[in-house]
Amino acid sequence: MAGLTDSLGALLGLPYTDVVVLLGAVVLGVTSGVLGAFAVLRRRSLVGDAISHSTLPGVCLAFLLAGAKDVPGLLVGAAIAGLAAAVLMVGAERLGLPADTAIGVVLSGFFCLGIVLLTYIAGSGNADQAGLGNYLFGQAAGLLISDVAVMAGIGAVALATVVVGRRALTATLFDPAHAAALGLRVRLVEIGMTVLLVVAVVIGVRLVGAILMVAMLVVPTVVARQFVNRLHQVLVLAGAAGAVVGAVGALAATRAQLPTGPVVVLVGVTLALVAVAFAPGRGAIWQAQALARRRRRSRDEALLSDPHAPDRSLMDRYRRTTLRRRGLLADDGSTLTPRGRQQVEDLSERRSLWSAWLAHGWRLDLPDAREPDPHDLAGSLGPQALDQLRRLAATAGGTR
Amino acid sequence: MTDNLVIVIVAGLTATACGLLGPFLVLRRMALLSDAVSHAVLPGIVSVWLVAHTRAPLPVVLGAAAFAVLCVVAIDALRATGLVASDAAIALVFPALFSLGVLGITRYADGIHLDLDSTIYGEIALVPFDTISVGGVDLARAAVVLAVVVLVDLALLALLWKELTATTFDPEFSSTVRLRPQLLNRLLVIAVAVTAVSAFEAVGAILVVTMLIVPAATAYLLTNRLPVLVAGSVGVGWIGAVGGHRLALATDSSIAGAMGLVCTACFVLAVLVSRRRLILAQLLPSVSRGRIVS
Numbered sequence A: 001m002a003g004l005t006d007s008l009g010a011l012l013g014l015p016y017t018d019v020v021v022l023l024g025a026v027v028l029g030v031t032s033g034v035l036g037a038f039a040v041l042r043r044r045s046l047v048g049d050a051i052s053h054s055t056l057p058g059v060c061l062a063f064l065l066a067g068a069k070d071v072p073g074l075l076v077g078a079a080i081a082g083l084a085a086a087v088l089m090v091g092a093e094r095l096g097l098p099a100d101t102a103i104g105v106v107l108s109g110f111f112c113l114g115i116v117l118l119t120y121i122a123g124s125g126n127a128d129q130a131g132l133g134n135y136l137f138g139q140a141a142g143l144l145i146s147d148v149a150v151m152a153g154i155g156a157v158a159l160a161t162v163v164v165g166r167r168a169l170t171a172t173l174f175d176p177a178h179a180a181a182l183g184l185r186v187r188l189v190e191i192g193m194t195v196l197l198v199v200a201v202v203i204g205v206r207l208v209g210a211i212l213m214v215a216m217l218v219v220p221t222v223v224a225r226q227f228v229n230r231l232h233q234v235l236v237l238a239g240a241a242g243a244v245v246g247a248v249g250a251l252a253a254t255r256a257q258l259p260t261g262p263v264v265v266l267v268g269v270t271l272a273l274v275a276v277a278f279a280p281g282r283g284a285i286w287q288a289q290a291l292a293r294r295r296r297r298s299r300d301e302a303l304l305s306d307p308h309a310p311d312r313s314l315m316d317r318y319r320r321t322t323l324r325r326r327g328l329l330a331d332d333g334s335t336l337t338p339r340g341r342q343q344v345e346d347l348s349e350r351r352s353l354w355s356a357w358l359a360h361g362w363r364l365d366l367p368d369a370r371e372p373d374p375h376d377l378a379g380s381l382g383p384q385a386l387d388q389l390r391r392l393a394a395t396a397g398g399t400r
Numbered sequence B: 001m002t003d004n005l006v007i008v009i010v011a012g013l014t015a016t017a018c019g020l021l022g023p024f025l026v027l028r029r030m031a032l033l034s035d036a037v038s039h040a041v042l043p044g045i046v047s048v049w050l051v052a053h054t055r056a057p058l059p060v061v062l063g064a065a066a067f068a069v070l071c072v073v074a075i076d077a078l079r080a081t082g083l084v085a086s087d088a089a090i091a092l093v094f095p096a097l098f099s100l101g102v103l104g105i106t107r108y109a110d111g112i113h114l115d116l117d118s119t120i121y122g123e124i125a126l127v128p129f130d131t132i133s134v135g136g137v138d139l140a141r142a143a144v145v146l147a148v149v150v151l152v153d154l155a156l157l158a159l160l161w162k163e164l165t166a167t168t169f170d171p172e173f174s175s176t177v178r179l180r181p182q183l184l185n186r187l188l189v190i191a192v193a194v195t196a197v198s199a200f201e202a203v204g205a206i207l208v209v210t211m212l213i214v215p216a217a218t219a220y221l222l223t224n225r226l227p228v229l230v231a232g233s234v235g236v237g238w239i240g241a242v243g244g245h246r247l248a249l250a251t252d253s254s255i256a257g258a259m260g261l262v263c264t265a266c267f268v269l270a271v272l273v274s275r276r277r278l279i280l281a282q283l284l285p286s287v288s289r290g291r292i293v294s
Helices: A002-012 A016-041 A045-066 A071-094 A099-123 A127-137 A145-164 A166-174 A176-181 A186-208 A213-225 A231-256 A260-278 A284-305 A314-325 A338-363 A377-381 A383-399 B003-027 B031-052 B057-080 B086-108 B116-121 B124-129 B141-169 B171-176 B181-222 B226-251 B255-274 B276-283 B285-293
Strands: B131-134 B137-140
Touching: A016 A045, A016 A145, A016 A166, A016 A186, A016 A213, A016 A231, A045 A071, A045 A099, A045 A127, A045 A186, A045 A213, A045 B086, A071 A099, A071 A145, A071 A186, A099 A127, A099 B031, A099 B116, A099 B181, A099 B226, A099 B255, A127 A186, A127 A260, A127 B116, A145 A166, A145 A186, A166 A176, A166 A186, A166 A231, A176 A186, A186 A213, A186 A260, A213 A231, A213 A260, A213 B086, A231 A260, A260 A284, A260 B086, A284 A314, A284 A338, A338 A377, A338 A383, A377 A383, B003 B031, B003 B124, B003 B137, B003 B141, B003 B181, B003 B226, B003 B255, B031 B057, B031 B086, B031 B181, B057 B086, B057 B181, B086 B116, B116 B181, B124 B141, B124 B181, B124 B255, B131 B141, B137 B141, B141 B171, B141 B181, B171 B181, B181 B226, B181 B255, B226 B255, B255 B276
Parallel strands: none
Antiparallel strands: B131 B137
16 A cells, blocks of 8 residues: 555655545545435435434544544444434434434434534543544545555445445336335345445545535536436446545645635535536536527527517517528518528428327337427438328328 | 523523424425525625624624525525436535635634634533623623524514415415415525524534424424424423533533533433333333223
């Protein structure tokens, strides 16, 4: 491990401490990205929030029991507390509380206990307690390479579990009823997912802190979901996104001597917002453009079908000018040019074909089941089916 | 007034303000939204300090309310894209806003006597030393501010009781009779923000969240009537305030945290009480069988 950090440091031109932070952040990012995906896709992101908050009393109790700040021991404490919180959340929901209230009660109960323990330890004058506060907001500085090795070890086991159990996980995630019918023990798999979530939180809580850890669980999946649709692709991309966010945020925070958690979270949320806005074929901006295109198109078609109608809006006037510039309307703006007339004929042809499809499409002898594109029926059906459709429409029209 | 009495009164006022709103948040499935809003208040406080260099209650409340609304609007906008589920939207927005607040404090706000820890669990022990004079009597500033907030929350409930009840239990019906559930939602969020920010300096983010959710959830287990629910959650909050203060003195720990812990203990007790028959039936099957059948 030490040899690896040295050579990596030489390669990147970074001092030893930065390399340790970088490695830790990458481990954190990959594990929280991949393991958090299951919580996000099940719409249980905020369960992750409650589990992260709940690790605090675990860390404090482990410290009280062990009397020293050794990282593996604290992580075991965090894991036990996280699991207890997960169990209690299910229990509180069984009492008939709304799900979000159940999460809220467990979250605040555990966190209050954590704060009481933390302040109790601080008041007890134990000289070794100084760094425990880091578990609130996260601190990458002071991370040891042995801590990173522990994190990487736990993370590798969890990721291997995901790879081995991927079929069971996928089935339970998307269709629990079907999974149960296949003979899968769905409850068991769901418990497994929660355990994986706890593992992700435990790995991350030292770096990002109990309060903000939830963002690291959610951001990578939100980013990945904007680009790919298949689960294994989402998992891989989420791992990569998590690693990038972790590395950039942790290095920036250590350089600027800021708490690591907030910087990592801001980097991550920025990336998520960029992905939600700009993702090709899916993002908010692409959606808005597609909507605007459809609106323009339907305004254009309305104007061409009835060019003498008075303009009802600024949009109408603007579209009329554009149509004139494209040579579809004459210079007076209300008579069709020959090309415009051609366009209108095409349009009415398309519309009558579409009505024919709606009325008679079910009788077509198609080689496969398909849903044609309303704007391009001819293209999506093919010439043969189109001929059939025309004949059907003609005979039906004749007999009526 | 002794310092301890002032601390308990301030905590009790916080509990009252939160207990009035909490039941509606729980019933409207807004518990975690209120959690998000209480966190989003922090950048409001910090930015008011950065812009105007003041911690006077009114501008701070306005700044915090602005950020609370921003938080809710951002969550709604993310949800409206259809690309992010609502739970993930909450989990993106409030950590981002809270991070901004935390960075603002560590970076620029050495002048604010707000340190990172006090944003989490407050500095209620210092409340008695920050006094203002009202009509010639020295009163703790936080107590005065919180008393005003309690009155505002009370007025909100008194004036809009019918509307709040209707929109809480039957949003569809209430929108057909033009009660505007969405508007009431926003109003409730703003009330939560105002309550959170006024309580924030005294008791910190976590106690606000705890006081909003836990007492209401406790009362929710014990009653089905809304007025009893509201009264009960205020009562549990007061138990938490008094008991938590004792606990904190005994263990030399955070007062705010201990108060939250006592509230949680009340919740656990309520679970046991509301489930006593079931628990008895499992522990002592032969004894309790007769009672359950009769």
